[in-house]
Amino acid sequence: MDCKGSDTMTGPRTEDRLPPTAETAVKIVIVGGFGVGKTTMVGSVSEIRPLTTEETMTQAGIGVDDDFGSPTKTATTVAMDFGRISITEQLVLYLFGTPGQERFWFLWNGLFEGALGAVVLVDTRRLESSFDVMGKLEERGVPFVVGLNAFPDAPRHPVDELRTALDLSEDIPIVECDVRRRASSRDVLMTLMRFLHSLAMTGALT
Incomplete structure (x- = not known):
């Protein structure tokens, strides 16, 4: 999902150092396939200027990278x-967005290290x-x-049908969102933090 039209902070972002009241910092990863909105989500919700490692897509990616649903993605x-x-x-929360193309998945292992939980963005x-x-x-075990x-042209299905299609257990939360909007992200x-809290309360989070 392109960042155009997304919520961006018009004023200065906060300083990079942690606020003095912070007691706990948690690592969260944002994952999903190519073009599902990971970069947009991190950019819309981050209170500091986000770090991105985007590179221009070139002819070399044709036949390797699938731009399904993102014909204007550059x-x-x-x-x-x-x-x-x-x-x-x-x-x-420290947010780490992963690369979506399968050829960069070897980087995921390092990004998953120390992560308490994850958001899987789905198109x-x-x-x-x-x-x-x-x-x-x-x-x-994340x-x-x-x-x-x-996405504007994406089909809408009942959550129960999507849960079945994704083969997800009843306890895993599914939430609709628009990652261009800071409040939605x-x-x-x-939702993830409440889920992690519930796992911790039942002893399922180690």
């Missing part, structure tokens, strides 16, 4: 996106691109929630 993440958001005065026009992503998280990013992160 750049792609080749390493990671990074941002930060304070959930409360005490709790800060309902191509659910199949999410299967390997969720499989990798499950293999590493809890995750699913964000259904609202923040809601997804809050």
Whole structure:
């Protein structure tokens, strides 16, 4: 999803150093297939100027990188996106967006290290691109929630049908979102934090 039309902070962002009230910093990864909106989500919600590693897409990517749903996409993440958001005065989330193309997935292992949880962004026009992503998280034991990013021409399905199609258990939250909007992206992160809290309360989060 292109950043055009997304919420961006018009004033200066906060300083890069942690606020003095911060007591806990948590690493969260934003994952998903190519062009699902990971860079846009990090950029819309980050309270600091986000770090991106986007490079211009070239002819060399034809036949290698699938631009499905993003015919106007001209750049792609080749390493990671990074941002930060304070959930409360005490709790800060460090956000790491992963590259979507399969040829860059070797970088995921390092990005997953130390991650408490993840957001899997899904484009309902191509659910199949999410299967390997969720499989990798499950293999590493990283809890995750699913964000259904609202593309204008994407089909809408009942959540129960999508849960079945994605082969997700009943306990994994699924939330509709528009990652261009800061409030919507923040809601997804809050859903993840509540999910992680519930796992911790039941002893399922180690």
